[in-house]
Structure formats: structure tokens, C-alpha cells
Amino acid sequence: MTATLEVRNLRTHFFTRAGVVKAVDDVSFSVERGQVLGLVGESGSGKSVTGFSIIGLIDPPGRLAGGSILYQGRDLAKLDERDMRHLRGNRIAMIFQDPMMTLNPVLRIDTQMIEAVQAHIKTSKAEARTRARDALGMVGIPSPEERLNSYPHQFSGGMRQRVAIAIALLHNPDLLIADEPTTALDVTIQAQILAEVQKLATDHGTALLWITHDLSVIAGLADRIAVMYAGRVVETGEAADVLDRPAHPYTHGLIGSVPSRNKRGDRLAQIPGMTPSLLSLPAGCAFRGRCAHASTACEQEPPVAEPTAGHAVRCFHPIQGAPA
Amino acid sequence: MFTWLLRRLFQACFVVLAMTIIVFIGVHVIGNPVDILISPEADQAERAKIIAEMGLDRPLWQQYAYFLGGALHGDLGRSFVFNEPALKLIGGRMPATLELAVTAVLMSMCFGIPLGLYAGLKPNGILGRVIMSGSILGFSLPSFWVGLMLIMTFAVQLGWLPSTGRGETAEILGVRWSFLTWDGLRHMAMPALNLSLYNISLVLRLTRAGVRETLPMDYIKFARAKGLSPARVIFVHVLKNIMIPVVTVLGLELGTTIAFAVVTESVFAWPGMGKLIIDSINVLDRPVIVAYLMMIVLIFITINLVVDILYTVLDPRVRLETKA
Numbered sequence: 001m002t003a004t005l006e007v008r009n010l011r012t013h014f015f016t017r018a019g020v021v022k023a024v025d026d027v028s029f030s031v032e033r034g035q036v037l038g039l040v041g042e043s044g045s046g047k048s049v050t051g052f053s054i055i056g057l058i059d060p061p062g063r064l065a066g067g068s069i070l071y072q073g074r075d076l077a078k079l080d081e082r083d084m085r086h087l088r089g090n091r092i093a094m095i096f097q098d099p100m101m102t103l104n105p106v107l108r109i110d111t112q113m114i115e116a117v118q119a120h121i122k123t124s125k126a127e128a129r130t131r132a133r134d135a136l137g138m139v140g141i142p143s144p145e146e147r148l149n150s151y152p153h154q155f156s157g158g159m160r161q162r163v164a165i166a167i168a169l170l171h172n173p174d175l176l177i178a179d180e181p182t183t184a185l186d187v188t189i190q191a192q193i194l195a196e197v198q199k200l201a202t203d204h205g206t207a208l209l210w211i212t213h214d215l216s217v218i219a220g221l222a223d224r225i226a227v228m229y230a231g232r233v234v235e236t237g238e239a240a241d242v243l244d245r246p247a248h249p250y251t252h253g254l255i256g257s258v259p260s261r262n263k264r265g266d267r268l269a270q271i272p273g274m275t276p277s278l279l280s281l282p283a284g285c286a287f288r289g290r291c292a293h294a295s296t297a298c299e300q301e302p303p304v305a306e307p308t309a310g311h312a313v314r315c316f317h318p319i320q321g322a323p324a
Numbered sequence: 325m326f327t328w329l330l331r332r333l334f335q336a337c338f339v340v341l342a343m344t345i346i347v348f349i350g351v352h353v354i355g356n357p358v359d360i361l362i363s364p365e366a367d368q369a370e371r372a373k374i375i376a377e378m379g380l381d382r383p384l385w386q387q388y389a390y391f392l393g394g395a396l397h398g399d400l401g402r403s404f405v406f407n408e409p410a411l412k413l414i415g416g417r418m419p420a421t422l423e424l425a426v427t428a429v430l431m432s433m434c435f436g437i438p439l440g441l442y443a444g445l446k447p448n449g450i451l452g453r454v455i456m457s458g459s460i461l462g463f464s465l466p467s468f469w470v471g472l473m474l475i476m477t478f479a480v481q482l483g484w485l486p487s488t489g490r491g492e493t494a495e496i497l498g499v500r501w502s503f504l505t506w507d508g509l510r511h512m513a514m515p516a517l518n519l520s521l522y523n524i525s526l527v528l529r530l531t532r533a534g535v536r537e538t539l540p541m542d543y544i545k546f547a548r549a550k551g552l553s554p555a556r557v558i559f560v561h562v563l564k565n566i567m568i569p570v571v572t573v574l575g576l577e578l579g580t581t582i583a584f585a586v587v588t589e590s591v592f593a594w595p596g597m598g599k600l601i602i603d604s605i606n607v608l609d610r611p612v613i614v615a616y617l618m619m620i621v622l623i624f625i626t627i628n629l630v631v632d633i634l635y636t637v638l639d640p641r642v643r644l645e646t647k648a
Contacts, residue, residue: 057548089551096549101542106564106639115560116550151640167550 002073004207005054005175006030010067012046012053021278023049023062025231031175031207031224036198038222038239039211040254044275046231047211048097051177054209055094056084071175090120093168097180099161103152109136109163110148116167135166139196158189165193169200176201177209182217194221215258219243227251230276230286237311247307247318249291285315293317332632336625343621344395347614348388357608361404378404391614400618401611405604410615414597418619419499420490421589421596425581427503427516429574432523437570439524440531441558447536455528462525471518471591478514486511488593515592519585523577530573534566568638575631579624 012024024046031037041047052058054069056076069076071092076084096102104112113132114125123131129148136144139162152160161181168176178197182190198221201208212218218225218239225242227235227250235248246252256269273290276282285302288294297316304314362374375381379390391401400410443452479487491511494504502508538544539562547561586598593599597616604612635642 052545055549057545085551085553087551089549094546094549096542096546098542102546104543104547104561104565105641106568107561108640112547115552115556119551119553119556153641164546167546 002070003030004033004035004072005209006070007050007054008068008070010050010053010069011065012049012058012062013065014062016061019279022231022281023278024053026067027228027231027233028067029224029226029233029236031209033174033207034202034205035224036201036208036210036222038218038225039209039228040213040215040218040225041228042213042275044278045228046278047213047228048179050228051094051179051209051211054175055088055092055177056081057088057094086120089116089168089173090171091173092175092177093171093173094177094179095161095164095168095181098184099157099164099181100184102164103160105152107151108148109150109152113148113163113167113170116170120171131170132166135170136163138169138200139163139166140192141166158185158193161185161189161193162196165197165200169204172204173206175207175209177211179211180213183212183214190217215243215254227254230281231278232286232314234287234315235311235313237308237313241308241311245307245311245320247305247311247313247320248287248315249293249317249319250287252319253290293319332629336629339625340618340621343618344392344614345388347617348391349384351610351613352384352387355608357404357610360607395618400615403604403609403612405607405609405612410611413612414600414615414619417595417597417600419501420594421582421585421598423501423503424512424515424519424589424594424596425578425585427512428519428581429523429578431516431520432527432577433570433574435520436524436527437531440528441535441563443528444532444535444539445558447532456532459525459528462521462528465521467518467522468587468591470521471515471588474514474518475591485514487514490595515588515594518591519581519588523574523581526573526577527570530570531566534569535562538562538565564638568635571634571638572631575627575634579620579627582623583620 007030008028010024010027011022014021014023027046027050029037029039039047039050049058049062053064054071054076056079058064064077067077071087076087079087103109110129110132113135114128117123117128117131118125121128133144133148136147141147141159141162147155152163155163161184165181176197181197182193185193194217197208200206210218210221222239225235225237225239226233227242227248229250235242235246235251242251243255246255250271253269253271257271271290276286276289282289282299283301284299285291285294288298291298295316300316302314302316304312305318306312307318307320357378358371358375358380362371366374372381379387382390394401398411402408403410403413406413439455443455446452475487478485489511490500490502490508492505492507493500493502494508495501496504502512544557544561547557552561582597584598585594585596586602588594589596589598590602597619601613601616603609604616
């Protein structure tokens with residue numbers, strides 16, 4: 001069986017005046033039907049750009065510079081805009097980070113939902129409206145019929161994100177890309193949304209690509225995890241393997257800097273330095289400037305090692321054993 | 325909504341009252357109509373009789389009180405020159421100016437919005453740059469000169485369009501309109517274009533700026549992620565957001581265009597209010613000047629009110645009730 005999504009050697013580069021920004025550079029991963037892949041990384045690591053590359057919404061000066069994005073065996077990178085549009089919002093959907101910004105402020109919710117229904121199915125307005133209403137009910141919005149007539153500003157952030165999720169799930173997509181959809185929300189709302197999206201994904205067998213910088217969110221959600229740093233995947237594996245036995249020093253540092261893992265009173269572990277500018281990446285391992293284990297070998301491109309089956313790491317000095 | 329309207333009308337009354345005082349005093353400062361209107365050969369007795377007839381022998385505050393009393397009954401005084409009620413005189417000329425101004429504003433919408441959209445969507449294309457450079461000319465060329473050049477080109481050299489007057493008119497509800505006849509339209513083409521040139525540039529730049537500002541918004545990306553057609557995204561999602569500033573500016577510009585069509589009307593000998601006010605100022609026909617300025621104030625107040633109401637239609641976040 002082919003994976004719902006298989007990304008191979010994806011490169012998305014931005015050709016700016018200051019130079020070529022390699023936002024995504026040689027990224028590969030795959031997501032199976034009904035599976036959740038957590039794409040983890042700091043801001044600027046290229047995780048959102050990866051999401052937008054898959055759904056084909058990279059705007060100039062950015063463009064796909066190589067690799068393939070196989071959706072059920074079809075290469076999306078080679079698809080023309082028309083065919084891509086038929087998939088977008090229909091088979092492949094996306095939810096965004098900031099719910100305050102994802103809905104058009106001057107259009108009513110029903111307008112924004114009905115157009116999403118009618119973009120892919122030929123139905124009457126009344127039928128599309130019924131469908132929109134049911135979708136709102138499904139994501140737990142009370143009295144959906146009346147809420148359809150509201151404008152986005154009449155909703156709270158959490159409710160707006162539910163509306164966005166309802167829109168994304170209108171056509172029961174095969175692949176849902178969630179770009180940090182809970183970052184802007186309260187912790188309680190965050191938990192509700194997480195649970196709901198997970199349930200909807202398992203119910204419909206939707207493959208889920210969950211992009212986040214928050215390891216605590218991903219720990220309870222993902223089946224597999226891919227850690228990105230400076231446009232590259234530095235470590236991938238089963239969620240349990242990556243979280244309990246991180247092999248890459250960067251992943252190790254990330255996990256170490258989650259507050260709940262530290263003892264009260266201890267200094268919070270942190271990764272020294274900052275993410276390097278994507279304009280002037282050093283040759284070899286991009287993390288070596290901040291890495292305690294770095295050696296002269298790291299000035300070369302690190303090889304991909306597999307400490308255990310299905311757990312890959314791009315490092316000369318993978319760490320053995322659990323984090324301290 | 326109702327209390328809001330009431331408040332606005334109350335404010336409007338104050339503005340009008342303040343204007344009457346300013347205008348009345350201003351007009352009495354600029355010169356004495358007696359010197360111009362009464363022939364030098366008239367003897368002292370004749371002079372005194374005419375001055376008394378015009379009410380100019382009384383002190384200013386009495387003249388003002390008399391004017392205000394008349395104004396409350398819809399009488400703004402009689403023209404010294406035409407010996408007709410000033411209001412009737414202006415009313416007779418108003419349709420000509422109104423149809424010219426409205427046509428000019430419609431033209432600025434019909435040209436400005438599409439050109440601005442194009443320039444906003446293709447900011448780096450050659451045509452987009454040409455449009456933007458052209459708009460600078462539209463802003464900076466003096467309108468009397470443009471008017472003369474239009475006459476030189478289309479009336480004198482090519483002989484396509486007539487250069488003066490309103491042409492044939494047709495009557496509706498007792499008012500003569502040029503836009504109802506082909507000949508009238510031909511007469512209107514050049515003055516309307518001349519008058520709209522500045523507004524076209526203004527609307528164009530405003531639209532372009534709006535497009536550039538709206539396109540990178542998340543809700544536009546989300547709309548695209550729903551799989552909507554580019555046309556739907558541009559004409560519904562982008563355009564509706566842009567219409568708010570455009571409507572404001574067009575509303576204000578309609579007022580300005582009506583009030584200051586003076587230059588264009590003079591160049592094309594268009595028998596509108598602007599031509600009348602210039603003639604009246606030349607002979608210090610006070611009642612006409614005052615009545616004209618009052619009329620302009622009323623037009624501005626009305627347009628502002630309409631624009632405010634239009635806001636609520638365009639932007640659901642705007643509510644007319646002021647917070648108690």
C-alpha cells in the first residue's frame with residue numbers, strides 16, 4: 001500500500017535579493033493513512049514552508065527547487081495549478097497557526113463555508129449550507145445554524161479555530177496539514193482541539209501532518225516524529241524512540257529544554273546560541289556551532305545513521321541512551 | 325442606529341450654522357458689490373435707493389439675522405445681478421454639475437479599480453509599472469492644462485468631440501440632462517475625463533496598495549487552501565476588503581468634484597454651478613456666493629453620512645452606535 005504522503009528530497013528555496021534562502025533543503029518523510037506525523041522544529045526551521053510546499057501555496061520569490069511530493073503515488077510537484085486546486089481543500093486540507101487571521105473578516109461564516117463546499121462539489125446553496133452547518137456541529141460549535149450568520153469577529157479565538165477546522169474537514173480530506181493550530185490558544189482549548197482533531201483523523205483515516213515547535217503537544221499525539229533544523233530533517237523515528245532516546249544532539253537539547261522534564265529549582269537546560277541565518281549556512285552540519293559534541297568531522301555533510309530500525313539521525317556523533 | 329442618525333443630524337445643523345457665519349462674514353470682507361453693480365453715472369439719490377433695496381444699508385448683524393430668517397424658510401436671498409432667487413439660480417445649474425461629477429467619479433471607479441487590481445497583482449510586470457508611472461502624471465498634471473490638451477487633440481486636431489457646452493439635452497422630471505442623448509454624452513466625454521483623471525490615479529493607487537496589503541494575509545492563503553478559483557479569491561476575498569478605503573475616498577472625492585469642478589467647467593464652457601460661482605465672485609453677487617457655499621456644505625454632510633452608512637454594509641466590524 002502506498003503512503004498517503006511521501007515527501008522525497010524536497011527542496012524549497014526563496015530567491016531573494018540578498019541571496020538564495022534554502023528554507024527546505026533535502027527533506028524526506030512519509031505519512032501513512034490514519035497516522036500522525038509530528039514535524040518539530042524551532043521558528044525558521046522550515047517546517048511551515050514544508051507544509052505550504054505540500055499544499056502548493058509557495059509564493060514567489062519562493063519555489064520548489066527539487067524533489068517530489070507523492071500524494072497516493074501522484075507527484076504534486078509536477079501537477080498543474082488546475083489539478084492542484086481540485087485537491088486543495090478537497091483531498092488535502094490545511095489549518096493555520098493564527099485563528100484570528102485565517103477567516104476573512106468581512107465575509108460571513110456561511111459565505112466562507114458554502115464557497116468551500118461548492119469549490120469541489122456541484123450542489124445547491126441550501127445543500128451546501130446544510131453541510132456547513134453539520135460540519136460546525138461536528139467540531140463542537142453550539143447552535144451552528146445561528147452561528148452560520150455570524151462574522152468572524154463575533155467568535156473567540158478557539159471558536160474561530162474550530163470553524164477553520166470544520167472548513168478543512170468539509171470534504172473529509174485524506175491528508176490534513178496542521179500548522180501549529182493550537183499555539184495561539186489557551187491550554188484548555190488547546191487540549192480540546194487536539195483531542196477533536198485526533199478523533200476526526202482516526203474516524204476518517206485521515207493522515208495528519210502536525211507541525212509544531214511544542215514537544216509536549218506532539219508527545220501525546222504523534223505516531224512518528226521528524227525533527228527539523230535549518231531546513232533539514234535531522235532525526236526521524238517512532239515518537240517513543242525519538243522522545244525517549246533522542247540520538248541527535250539538537251533533539252536532545254530540545255527535549256532537555258521542556259520545563260516539565262526538569263526538576264524544580266534546577267536551571268532549565270537550554271541550547272546555546274541561535275538558529276543560523278538560512279542565507280549563510282555553514283558547510284556541513286548546520287547545528288555544529290551550537291553543539292557540545294561537534295568536531296572537525298562536522299564540517300563535512302553528516303551521514304544518516306540508524307541507531308535502531310526506523311529511527312534515522314543525521315549526525316556524526318549520535319547520542320546513546322536517554323536524556324539526562 | 326436611530327440615535328446615531330439623530331446625533332449626526334444634530335451635529336450637521338451645528339456645522340451648517342457655523343458655516344453660515346463664516347461665509348457671511350467672509351463674503352462681506354472681500355469687497356463692496358455697490359461699486360460694481362451700480363453704474364457710475366447714477367446720482368446719489370438713485371444710489372441710496374438701490375443700496376436700501378439690496379439691504380446693504382443696515383449693519384452686518386442685521387443683514388445676517390435677516391438672511392438667517394430667510395434661510396429658515398428656504399430663501400437664501402435674491403441675486404443682485406439676475407434678480408432671481410439665488411437658490412433657483414443654483415438649482416438650475418446644478419444638474420449640469422451633478423451629472424458631470426457623478427460621471428467623473430463613475431469613470432474613476434471603472435478605470436481606477438481594474439487598473440489598480442492589475443498593478444497590485446502584477447507589481448513587477450511592465451504593464452503594472454507603466455500604470456503606476458502613469459498615475460503619477462494623473463496626480464501632477466494641472467487639470468486646466470490637461471483640459472486644453474484634450475481640446476487640442478480631440479476637438480481641434482482630430483475633430484472627434486465637441487469642445488464646449490452641454491449639447492442636446494433630454495428632460496426628466498422637469499430637469500434637463502445631457503447624459504440621456506448621444507450628443508450630450510459626446511459633449512460630456514472630455515470634461516468628465518478631465519475631471520476624473522486625478523481621481524482615477526487616486527483610486528488606482530489606493531486599490532493597488534490595498535491589494536499588496538491584503539494578498540499576504542493568512543485569510544487569503546486560507547481561501548486558496550480551500551481550493552477556491554483565483555477569480556473568487558480576488559473578486560470576493562480581496563476586493564471586498566479593499567472597497568472600504570476606496571469607498572471613503574470616492575465619497576469625499578464626489579463632494580470635492582462637485583464643489584471644485586470650477587476649472588474644468590471654465591475650460592469646457594460647461595454651464596454648471598462652478599461657472600456660475602466664478603461669474604458671481606467676479607461681480608460680488610453675495611447671495612449667490614453664500615447660497616452656493618451653503619449648498620456645498622450640505623452636499624458634503626450628506627455624502628459623509630452616506631459613506632458612514634456604507635461602511636457598515638462593507639465592514640461588519642463597524643457599528644454605528646456610539647458606546648453609551
